Amino acid sequence: MPLPAKAFQLWLHGVAPNESTADICRISGIKRTTLAQQLVRGKVAETTLVSISRALKRSPLDDLASFDSYAELAGPPRPPTPAELVSQIATMDLLRAVISRSSPAYGGFGDEGSSLTPALGPAPHATSVRNWVDSIDDGELRHRVSAATGVAPQNYSAQLTANRLSPELAVATARAAGVGFTGGLVATGLITEAEAGWPARARQAALNGLSDGDLTALAGERLQSLGKTLRRQEHEHEQTKKIWENLG
Amino acid sequence: MGEPRLIAILQWTTLAVCALVAIARIPSALRGQNRSVFGVFVLATLAVLLSIDVSYQAIDAWLGSENYANLLLRFVVYVTVMLAGYRIARAFDARRSVRLIIGPVGLGVLSVIGIATVVLFLLADTAGSVTGLATLPARSPENATLIEGYAAAGRLYPSFVAACVLPATYLAISQRLPRAIRIGALLLTIAFAGMALGSLYPLIPPEIGYVEAVINYTSVLCLALGLAFVWISSLMAKRTDE
Numbered sequence: 001m002p003l004p005a006k007a008f009q010l011w012l013h014g015v016a017p018n019e020s021t022a023d024i025c026r027i028s029g030i031k032r033t034t035l036a037q038q039l040v041r042g043k044v045a046e047t048t049l050v051s052i053s054r055a056l057k058r059s060p061l062d063d064l065a066s067f068d069s070y071a072e073l074a075g076p077p078r079p080p081t082p083a084e085l086v087s088q089i090a091t092m093d094l095l096r097a098v099i100s101r102s103s104p105a106y107g108g109f110g111d112e113g114s115s116l117t118p119a120l121g122p123a124p125h126a127t128s129v130r131n132w133v134d135s136i137d138d139g140e141l142r143h144r145v146s147a148a149t150g151v152a153p154q155n156y157s158a159q160l161t162a163n164r165l166s167p168e169l170a171v172a173t174a175r176a177a178g179v180g181f182t183g184g185l186v187a188t189g190l191i192t193e194a195e196a197g198w199p200a201r202a203r204q205a206a207l208n209g210l211s212d213g214d215l216t217a218l219a220g221e222r223l224q225s226l227g228k229t230l231r232r233q234e235h236e237h238e239q240t241k242k243i244w245e246n247l248g
Numbered sequence: 249m250g251e252p253r254l255i256a257i258l259q260w261t262t263l264a265v266c267a268l269v270a271i272a273r274i275p276s277a278l279r280g281q282n283r284s285v286f287g288v289f290v291l292a293t294l295a296v297l298l299s300i301d302v303s304y305q306a307i308d309a310w311l312g313s314e315n316y317a318n319l320l321l322r323f324v325v326y327v328t329v330m331l332a333g334y335r336i337a338r339a340f341d342a343r344r345s346v347r348l349i350i351g352p353v354g355l356g357v358l359s360v361i362g363i364a365t366v367v368l369f370l371l372a373d374t375a376g377s378v379t380g381l382a383t384l385p386a387r388s389p390e391n392a393t394l395i396e397g398y399a400a401a402g403r404l405y406p407s408f409v410a411a412c413v414l415p416a417t418y419l420a421i422s423q424r425l426p427r428a429i430r431i432g433a434l435l436l437t438i439a440f441a442g443m444a445l446g447s448l449y450p451l452i453p454p455e456i457g458y459v460e461a462v463i464n465y466t467s468v469l470c471l472a473l474g475l476a477f478v479w480i481s482s483l484m485a486k487r488t489d490e
Contacts, residue, residue, distance in 0.1 A: 243339040
């Protein structure tokens, strides 16, 4: 559920008492019409709040937590699990790690890895949301989230496939899985790792902690689902081409 | 009465859409791109012209005022529907529909219906020039039966083709395809649903007989708009590619 406009305006007045709406929009890069529309509808998107909070050099996480619907975020921070951290590493970075750990004959550096291995790309990546949910799923998670929020399982799955998840659902998912709240917010791209309070090399450390077997198996799973996605896209592309060829 | 006006609006809108798209497709037809789709629009324009009173009277007078224009209309409709159905079935990769339409079954159905159309028309008393043959059945009980059978034959072939293609366009609505194609598939589905319903017209009570005309023109309009949507989306895709 987006933030109530009334509470949002109260917050905005508290953090930027002297700025006009035009100033706020300018520094945060939000279109004035977008903000006006959200205020008129009475619902302000979480991304709006985060952009403004960022622009004012405040903590988006704390500001989000100041709203009733996100009050849980205010509790003592719970760091992400290693599995969650690894889930926020892009598939290609995982493959690079596999090669990096291989013997020099295959272009690697052996088990130790090397500082020559390029740094990980920032979170979130192209399949962040689904990988995050998979990393905390005990098999029943989707049902619990669905029961708790009333969102139909197929709608939830559709969001994951589109690499999207509303902040409200991300928090509900974390709650249903019993993990910290920041994992979902980072995976959906609402806040950055730094804003979530994750240590700078937390993901790299989690990756280094994976055994060769676990890393290879995980990379294999990722490759398999990437293959499926690419195949589906190719199929859709072929279909579209055929339609245009015949009717264009 | 509002119905005649509603039908007039539908007729002229349909005529305008078909004619405009046909004209807009002339350059690509000259380049040899999908001439059959261009043909569908030209024939659809002709079909609408043959069902509007003013143009029907003019064309029929030229053909000898024996209502041969109506016979011509039937065959224009058959060819339009076959071309459109075949192209659309191929586009949506419905191989069974393609086989049904242009395979032995489809051509057999078309020949039987075509022969029946001609025979019934020749047996009936069709002297004069009457748009839609509206008053001919009243001439004699025999003529009523013949004209009814002639009209039923005329609706049967479009119903057959529509039933063959309908599943393919219906499935495409919910597939992961570009939005314009899905909207086009929705419009085509409406068009084919209307044509498929054609064979059920005898069930419509005569008091609301105008519903038939509304369904007919809505079908043609949706067919033209659906094809136009897919065409425009392909043009836009080409433009972004360049």
